[in-house]
Amino acid sequence: MTFLSGSPIELGTLLGEVAAPGRGGIASFVGLVRDHHGGRKVSALSYSAYEPMAEEICGQIVSEAETRWPVRVALRHRLGDLAVGEVAVAVAVGGDHREEAFAACRYVIEEVKRRVPIWKRETYVDGTEEWVDPANSGVGIGEWGMGDVR
Amino acid sequence: MTFLSGSPIELGTLLGEVAAPGRGGIASFVGLVRDHHGGRKVSALSYSAYEPMAEEICGQIVSEAETRWPVRVALRHRLGDLAVGEVAVAVAVGGDHREEAFAACRYVIEEVKRRVPIWKRETYVDGTEEWVDPANSGVGIGEWGMGDVR
């Protein structure tokens, strides 16, 4: 697996992948497991994926960003059981100009959330569990599929 | 010194300062010493500062970002002699929403470059040295002083 990871993600590893003597800056983003969601207290969560497709789509998103901007992108998404505070997803983008690095970093994280087949099951402190549907959290996936369709 | 650092900057330290169980994401930026500038090959550089004022302005910028967005900001700028590839400046912004974290991160790095009294002396591979003037690099500081003036 290139983009999916069953073990903890270290942002430092991604920084090393995109740093180079000619690149002046690295913009990065890490998404962390929060202790609350939709007003409920979260104790843990588990990510699962349609792995071959998730790898494929992650690769496409990275290629799109590296084509659109003169940058180098590293991306990792965690799978399996995560505790509150752990890194769920990390993106690092190295470039010569910070504007481009920031723009590409934003693009990658937005597209990952929109297009990569990954699901999240949350466990709450009261012991209940639930599959998370971003549409029910006001995030919306209405526009999914306007881009990369068959 | 809070924001200025005479020793190498570790982004991981800054991430730790802004992470919290309630914050869903951390946007960050690291500026690295490049091996070239204005068409010349850089071998090393040295940062110096008007230290009390630089600390003061860094503190103001962090406060401004934390007032404007619901985020927590960590900021560090290196002083002294740096080799190519070393971290010159690092910003980490933890927030509940990634839009706000990215916006605040951009704000802080732009304002640091615009307002903090720090200077850079570059050494080139041919042995010459020069104070860097961003105005001569097409970056411009024309608008400096429109904000925080006495």
Next chain:
Amino acid sequence: MNSMLTVRLFARYAELLGAPEVRVSAEGIATVGDLLARLRSFPGAGAIGPGTLVAVNLRQARADAPVSPEDEIALLPPLAGG
């Protein structure tokens, strides 16, 4: 010969249908839309709503995209990565 389509299921849908994949007769199913209509008639599959995504050979497919027994087909609940 009664050829079959194999449909992989994930997350909530695997739970709803009680299996990681289902096999469906290919008879009368030419497109993704036909397949979705058939799957919605299964017990427990009422929750396969209009927001459901179908992937054919690792790419998202529209309702009018063709499907055949050779394709790798997957039914994807609303995504929640990141």
Next chain:
Amino acid sequence: MNSMLTVRLFARYAELLGAPEVRVSAEGIATVGDLLARLRSFPGAGAIGPGTLVAVNLRQARADAPVSPEDEIALLPPLAGG
């Protein structure tokens, strides 16, 4: 009594004027603009251009801001942090 203003110098300006600070008679100097005009008359100070920044008590000051011997005054070349 001939009171003096102390002006801290940094980076290129410290090099140009050959010292980390200079002392200037306060006579005839009421504002930052007056001070800049006086400093530009010093040997080697021709490069103190229109983009020069002056800080008074750790804050950037406009040309019409007052200066007095009690103030911490600094002459800042174009900034190059980050």
